[in-house]
Amino acid sequence: MVRQLQRKDYTVGWICALALEFAAAEDLLDTEHPKFPQVSGEPTFRYKVGCIGSHNIVIACLPAGRTGTTSALSVAQQVRLVFTSIQYILMVGIGGGVPNTKNNLRLGDVVFSQPDGAHGGVVQYGFGKDVPGGFQQTGHLSAPPEYLLNTLQELKIRHRKKEFGFRGHLSKLTEPGSPFARPDAASDVFFEAAYSHVDSNDAVGCVECAQEKRRNRDRWQTRTGDVQVHFGTIASDNRLMRDGERRDEISKKLGGILCFEMEAAGLMNHFPCLVIRGISDYSDSHKSDDWQAYAAATAASSAKEFLLLMPPVAS
Ligand SMILES: [Zn+2]
Numbered sequence: 437m438v439r440q441l442q443r444k445d446y447t448v449g450w451i452c453a454l455a456l457e458f459a460a461a462e463d464l465l466d467t468e469h470p471k472f473p474q475v476s477g478e479p480t481f482r483y484k485v486g487c488i489g490s491h492n493i494v495i496a497c498l499p500a501g502r503t504g505t506t507s508a509l510s511v512a513q514q515v516r517l518v519f520t521s522i523q524y525i526l527m528v529g530i531g532g533g534v535p536n537t538k539n540n541l542r543l544g545d546v547v548f549s550q551p552d553g554a555h556g557g558v559v560q561y562g563f564g565k566d567v568p569g570g571f572q573q574t575g576h577l578s579a580p581p582e583y584l585l586n587t588l589q590e591l592k593i594r595h596r597k598k599e600f601g602f603r604g605h606l607s608k609l610t611e612p613g614s615p616f617a618r619p620d621a622a623s624d625v626f627f628e629a630a631y632s633h634v635d636s637n638d639a640v641g642c643v644e645c646a647q648e649k650r651r652n653r654d655r656w657q658t659r660t661g662d663v664q665v666h667f668g669t670i671a672s673d674n675r676l677m678r679d680g681e682r683r684d685e686i687s688k689k690l691g692g693i694l695c696f697e698m699e700a701a702g703l704m705n706h707f708p709c710l711v712i713r714g715i716s717d718y719s720d721s722h723k724s725d726d727w728q729a730y731a732a733a734t735a736a737s738s739a740k741e742f743l744l745l746m747p748p749v750a751s
Contacts, residue, residue, distance in 0.1 A: 441469055446485060446492045447749060449515045449525040450739065451508060453699050456729050457529035458497040460616060460736035464488065464605055479514035489744045494519050504674045505702030512703055523749040524584060524708035528739045530731045531695040531713030532677050534687045535626055539666055539694065540657040541715060543624040543727040546738045547694045548588060549711035550667040551579040554691055558711055560701035561686050562673040577704040584710045587746045595665060601741035606663065609733045616733035619726050626651045626718055629680035633721035642722050663734050669693045670711050672701035680720035712739045
Protein backbone atom coordinates (compact mmCIF):
# COMPACT_ATOMS: atom_id res chain seq x y z
CA MET A 437 0.00 0.00 0.00
CA VAL A 438 1.32 3.43 -0.92
CA ARG A 439 1.97 5.66 2.07
CA GLN A 440 0.05 8.91 2.02
CA LEU A 441 2.68 11.60 1.48
CA GLN A 442 2.83 14.70 3.58
CA ARG A 443 4.00 18.16 2.66
CA LYS A 444 7.33 17.55 4.39
CA ASP A 445 8.09 14.64 2.03
CA TYR A 446 8.68 17.02 -0.90
CA THR A 447 12.31 18.05 -1.24
CA VAL A 448 12.64 19.52 -4.76
CA GLY A 449 11.10 22.76 -6.04
CA TRP A 450 10.75 23.10 -9.83
CA ILE A 451 9.73 26.62 -10.78
CA CYS A 452 8.40 27.78 -14.14
CA ALA A 453 7.51 31.27 -15.29
CA LEU A 454 5.09 30.42 -18.12
CA ALA A 455 2.07 28.16 -18.54
CA LEU A 456 3.68 26.21 -21.37
CA GLU A 457 6.75 25.52 -19.22
CA PHE A 458 4.50 24.22 -16.46
CA ALA A 459 2.65 22.03 -18.96
CA ALA A 460 5.91 20.46 -20.16
CA ALA A 461 7.06 19.86 -16.58
CA GLU A 462 3.86 18.15 -15.40
CA ASP A 463 3.88 15.86 -18.46
CA LEU A 464 7.28 14.57 -17.33
CA LEU A 465 6.27 13.50 -13.83
CA ASP A 466 6.60 9.73 -13.33
CA THR A 467 3.58 9.86 -11.04
CA GLU A 468 1.29 12.73 -10.18
CA HIS A 469 0.23 12.96 -6.53
CA PRO A 470 -3.04 14.37 -5.18
CA LYS A 471 -3.01 18.01 -4.19
CA PHE A 472 -3.11 18.97 -0.54
CA PRO A 473 -6.21 20.66 0.79
CA GLN A 474 -5.74 24.40 1.11
CA VAL A 475 -5.07 25.48 4.68
CA SER A 476 -6.53 28.82 5.63
CA GLY A 477 -3.94 31.59 5.47
CA GLU A 478 -1.58 29.61 3.23
CA PRO A 479 -0.31 31.21 0.01
CA THR A 480 -2.29 30.14 -3.07
CA PHE A 481 0.33 29.65 -5.77
CA ARG A 482 -0.34 27.33 -8.73
CA TYR A 483 1.38 23.99 -8.20
CA LYS A 484 1.37 20.30 -8.90
CA VAL A 485 3.04 17.59 -6.82
CA GLY A 486 4.46 14.30 -8.02
CA CYS A 487 7.63 12.31 -8.32
CA ILE A 488 10.50 11.78 -10.72
CA GLY A 489 12.69 8.82 -9.78
CA SER A 490 13.24 8.94 -6.02
CA HIS A 491 12.40 12.65 -5.72
CA ASN A 492 9.11 14.08 -4.54
CA ILE A 493 8.70 17.35 -6.41
CA VAL A 494 6.62 20.48 -6.24
CA ILE A 495 6.21 22.13 -9.64
CA ALA A 496 5.11 25.74 -9.23
CA CYS A 497 4.26 28.42 -11.77
CA LEU A 498 4.45 32.21 -11.53
CA PRO A 499 1.09 34.02 -11.82
CA ALA A 500 -0.02 34.89 -15.39
CA GLY A 501 1.70 38.00 -16.69
CA ARG A 502 3.99 38.17 -13.64
CA THR A 503 7.38 37.14 -14.94
CA GLY A 504 10.59 38.58 -13.52
CA THR A 505 13.00 38.23 -10.63
CA THR A 506 10.68 39.53 -7.87
CA SER A 507 7.82 37.24 -8.86
CA ALA A 508 10.19 34.25 -9.02
CA LEU A 509 11.50 34.98 -5.52
CA SER A 510 8.00 35.43 -4.17
CA VAL A 511 6.76 32.10 -5.54
CA ALA A 512 9.90 30.27 -4.39
CA GLN A 513 9.39 31.64 -0.89
CA GLN A 514 5.74 30.56 -0.91
CA VAL A 515 6.75 27.06 -2.04
CA ARG A 516 9.21 26.75 0.82
CA LEU A 517 6.75 28.13 3.31
CA VAL A 518 4.20 25.44 2.46
CA PHE A 519 6.67 22.63 1.67
CA THR A 520 9.22 23.14 4.44
CA SER A 521 11.62 20.35 3.40
CA ILE A 522 12.44 21.79 -0.03
CA GLN A 523 16.23 21.45 -0.35
CA TYR A 524 16.87 23.17 -3.66
CA ILE A 525 15.15 24.72 -6.62
CA LEU A 526 15.40 24.12 -10.34
CA MET A 527 14.37 27.15 -12.41
CA VAL A 528 13.29 25.61 -15.69
CA GLY A 529 12.00 27.23 -18.87
CA ILE A 530 12.89 29.14 -21.99
CA GLY A 531 15.57 31.75 -22.61
CA GLY A 532 17.09 33.88 -25.36
CA GLY A 533 20.36 32.51 -26.76
CA VAL A 534 23.67 34.22 -27.48
CA PRO A 535 25.14 32.24 -30.38
CA ASN A 536 28.71 32.51 -31.63
CA THR A 537 31.03 30.48 -33.86
CA LYS A 538 32.32 28.44 -30.91
CA ASN A 539 29.11 27.48 -29.08
CA ASN A 540 27.06 27.28 -32.32
CA LEU A 541 23.98 27.48 -30.12
CA ARG A 542 20.69 26.81 -31.96
CA LEU A 543 16.99 27.07 -31.18
CA GLY A 544 15.90 24.22 -28.92
CA ASP A 545 19.37 23.86 -27.34
CA VAL A 546 19.63 23.73 -23.56
CA VAL A 547 21.76 25.85 -21.22
CA PHE A 548 22.62 24.86 -17.63
CA SER A 549 23.93 27.59 -15.32
CA GLN A 550 27.48 26.67 -14.35
CA PRO A 551 29.99 28.82 -12.43
CA ASP A 552 33.24 29.86 -14.05
CA GLY A 553 36.17 31.79 -12.57
CA ALA A 554 34.42 35.16 -12.49
CA HIS A 555 30.72 34.36 -12.05
CA GLY A 556 28.56 31.95 -10.06
CA GLY A 557 26.58 30.74 -13.09
CA VAL A 558 24.02 33.58 -13.15
CA VAL A 559 24.79 37.30 -13.49
CA GLN A 560 22.36 40.15 -12.92
CA TYR A 561 23.73 42.31 -15.73
CA GLY A 562 21.62 45.43 -15.07
CA PHE A 563 22.43 45.67 -11.36
CA GLY A 564 25.03 48.32 -10.59
CA LYS A 565 25.71 52.01 -10.56
CA ASP A 566 26.01 54.85 -13.02
CA VAL A 567 29.51 56.27 -12.76
CA PRO A 568 31.31 58.97 -14.80
CA GLY A 569 31.93 57.42 -18.19
CA GLY A 570 29.24 54.77 -17.99
CA PHE A 571 27.73 51.93 -16.00
CA GLN A 572 29.52 49.75 -13.51
CA GLN A 573 28.05 46.39 -12.70
CA THR A 574 28.10 45.49 -9.01
CA GLY A 575 26.73 42.80 -6.75
CA HIS A 576 27.35 39.10 -6.75
CA LEU A 577 24.98 36.19 -7.09
CA SER A 578 25.74 32.96 -5.26
CA ALA A 579 26.82 29.82 -7.10
CA PRO A 580 24.80 26.61 -6.71
CA PRO A 581 25.99 24.37 -3.82
CA GLU A 582 28.47 21.60 -4.53
CA TYR A 583 25.91 18.80 -4.35
CA LEU A 584 24.10 20.27 -7.37
CA LEU A 585 27.37 20.89 -9.22
CA ASN A 586 28.53 17.33 -8.54
CA THR A 587 25.44 16.03 -10.30
CA LEU A 588 25.96 18.52 -13.11
CA GLN A 589 29.46 17.06 -13.50
CA GLU A 590 27.98 13.56 -13.63
CA LEU A 591 25.59 14.70 -16.39
CA LYS A 592 28.51 16.21 -18.34
CA ILE A 593 30.52 12.99 -18.03
CA ARG A 594 27.59 11.04 -19.45
CA HIS A 595 27.23 13.49 -22.32
CA ARG A 596 30.95 12.99 -23.09
CA LYS A 597 30.14 9.30 -23.43
CA LYS A 598 27.24 10.22 -25.73
CA GLU A 599 24.66 9.15 -23.15
CA PHE A 600 22.03 11.84 -23.50
CA GLY A 601 19.34 10.98 -20.98
CA PHE A 602 17.08 13.86 -22.00
CA ARG A 603 16.46 12.43 -25.47
CA GLY A 604 14.09 9.70 -24.29
CA HIS A 605 12.02 12.15 -22.24
CA LEU A 606 12.00 14.66 -25.10
CA SER A 607 10.83 12.15 -27.68
CA LYS A 608 7.86 11.22 -25.47
CA LEU A 609 6.95 14.88 -25.02
CA THR A 610 7.30 15.79 -28.68
CA GLU A 611 5.47 12.94 -30.39
CA PRO A 612 3.80 14.00 -33.67
CA GLY A 613 0.71 16.06 -32.96
CA SER A 614 1.99 17.12 -29.53
CA PRO A 615 1.93 20.85 -28.70
CA PHE A 616 5.66 20.52 -27.99
CA ALA A 617 6.63 19.18 -31.44
CA ARG A 618 9.84 20.47 -33.01
CA PRO A 619 9.27 23.29 -35.52
CA ASP A 620 10.74 23.08 -39.03
CA ALA A 621 14.54 23.57 -38.91
CA ALA A 622 14.21 26.10 -41.76
CA SER A 623 12.61 28.53 -39.32
CA ASP A 624 15.81 28.63 -37.23
CA VAL A 625 17.42 31.72 -38.76
CA PHE A 626 20.14 33.86 -37.19
CA PHE A 627 20.70 37.39 -38.50
CA GLU A 628 23.66 39.75 -38.25
CA ALA A 629 23.59 41.49 -34.86
CA ALA A 630 23.13 44.99 -36.29
CA TYR A 631 20.32 44.01 -38.67
CA SER A 632 16.90 44.81 -37.19
CA HIS A 633 13.70 42.93 -37.90
CA VAL A 634 11.53 44.36 -40.69
CA ASP A 635 8.03 44.53 -39.35
CA SER A 636 5.12 44.31 -41.72
CA ASN A 637 1.50 44.22 -40.70
CA ASP A 638 0.43 41.18 -42.70
CA ALA A 639 3.69 39.23 -42.77
CA VAL A 640 4.39 36.45 -40.26
CA GLY A 641 7.92 35.92 -38.96
CA CYS A 642 10.96 37.14 -40.88
CA VAL A 643 9.57 36.97 -44.44
CA GLU A 644 10.34 40.67 -45.02
CA CYS A 645 13.83 40.42 -43.53
CA ALA A 646 16.77 40.43 -45.99
CA GLN A 647 18.08 36.96 -46.80
CA GLU A 648 21.62 38.27 -47.29
CA LYS A 649 21.68 39.45 -43.68
CA ARG A 650 21.41 35.89 -42.39
CA ARG A 651 24.57 34.50 -40.80
CA ASN A 652 25.84 31.40 -42.56
CA ARG A 653 26.56 28.93 -39.75
CA ASP A 654 27.73 25.98 -41.88
CA ARG A 655 31.33 26.34 -40.80
CA TRP A 656 30.69 27.03 -37.13
CA GLN A 657 31.54 24.49 -34.41
CA THR A 658 30.32 20.98 -35.32
CA ARG A 659 27.12 19.94 -33.57
CA THR A 660 26.00 16.67 -31.99
CA GLY A 661 22.34 16.07 -32.84
CA ASP A 662 19.31 18.34 -32.99
CA VAL A 663 19.60 19.46 -29.39
CA GLN A 664 22.93 20.38 -27.86
CA VAL A 665 23.43 21.02 -24.16
CA HIS A 666 25.68 23.89 -23.05
CA PHE A 667 27.10 24.81 -19.63
CA GLY A 668 28.08 28.33 -18.57
CA THR A 669 26.96 31.78 -17.58
CA ILE A 670 23.33 32.93 -17.81
CA ALA A 671 22.49 36.65 -17.77
CA SER A 672 19.35 37.47 -15.81
CA ASP A 673 17.41 40.66 -15.23
CA ASN A 674 13.91 42.09 -15.29
CA ARG A 675 14.03 43.22 -18.91
CA LEU A 676 13.52 41.30 -22.10
CA MET A 677 16.58 41.32 -24.39
CA ARG A 678 15.57 42.02 -27.99
CA ASP A 679 18.64 43.76 -29.41
CA GLY A 680 21.40 41.83 -31.20
CA GLU A 681 24.11 44.44 -30.73
CA ARG A 682 23.33 44.99 -27.04
CA ARG A 683 23.18 41.22 -26.57
CA ASP A 684 26.71 40.81 -27.93
CA GLU A 685 27.99 43.84 -26.06
CA ILE A 686 26.80 42.51 -22.67
CA SER A 687 28.12 39.06 -23.43
CA LYS A 688 31.55 40.50 -24.26
CA LYS A 689 31.59 42.59 -21.11
CA LEU A 690 30.75 39.56 -18.94
CA GLY A 691 33.34 37.33 -20.58
CA GLY A 692 30.86 35.33 -22.67
CA ILE A 693 27.33 34.34 -21.74
CA LEU A 694 25.09 31.67 -23.22
CA CYS A 695 21.62 33.06 -22.70
CA PHE A 696 19.36 35.73 -21.23
CA GLU A 697 16.41 35.10 -18.95
CA MET A 698 14.28 37.03 -16.45
CA GLU A 699 13.88 35.08 -13.19
CA ALA A 700 17.05 33.44 -11.88
CA ALA A 701 18.63 36.59 -10.46
CA GLY A 702 15.80 36.72 -7.91
CA LEU A 703 16.59 33.23 -6.60
CA MET A 704 20.34 32.67 -6.53
CA ASN A 705 21.10 34.50 -3.26
CA HIS A 706 18.10 33.01 -1.46
CA PHE A 707 17.97 29.34 -2.47
CA PRO A 708 20.30 26.59 -3.60
CA CYS A 709 19.32 26.83 -7.25
CA LEU A 710 20.24 25.54 -10.68
CA VAL A 711 18.91 27.20 -13.84
CA ILE A 712 17.99 25.20 -16.95
CA ARG A 713 16.92 27.11 -20.07
CA GLY A 714 15.80 25.95 -23.51
CA ILE A 715 16.67 28.43 -26.25
CA SER A 716 13.56 29.81 -27.94
CA ASP A 717 15.04 32.88 -29.71
CA TYR A 718 18.30 34.75 -30.21
CA SER A 719 17.59 37.74 -27.93
CA ASP A 720 17.25 40.06 -30.93
CA SER A 721 14.46 41.93 -32.70
CA HIS A 722 13.69 38.89 -34.91
CA LYS A 723 12.33 37.11 -31.84
CA SER A 724 9.18 35.06 -32.49
CA ASP A 725 7.24 32.60 -30.34
CA ASP A 726 7.43 29.67 -32.75
CA TRP A 727 10.10 27.74 -30.83
CA GLN A 728 8.85 28.43 -27.31
CA ALA A 729 6.95 25.19 -26.73
CA TYR A 730 9.75 22.98 -28.08
CA ALA A 731 12.37 24.90 -26.08
CA ALA A 732 10.24 24.49 -22.94
CA ALA A 733 10.19 20.74 -23.68
CA THR A 734 13.97 20.45 -24.16
CA ALA A 735 14.59 22.35 -20.91
CA ALA A 736 12.10 20.22 -18.95
CA SER A 737 13.53 17.00 -20.42
CA SER A 738 17.02 18.05 -19.36
CA ALA A 739 15.76 18.91 -15.88
CA LYS A 740 14.34 15.39 -15.63
CA GLU A 741 17.66 13.93 -16.81
CA PHE A 742 19.39 15.95 -14.09
CA LEU A 743 16.98 14.80 -11.36
CA LEU A 744 17.37 11.14 -12.29
CA LEU A 745 21.14 11.52 -11.69
CA MET A 746 20.70 13.51 -8.49
CA PRO A 747 20.96 11.50 -5.24
CA PRO A 748 18.22 12.27 -2.70
CA VAL A 749 19.20 15.08 -0.35
CA ALA A 750 18.25 14.40 3.26
CA SER A 751 15.63 16.78 4.53
ZN1 LIG B 1 13.23 39.34 -38.79
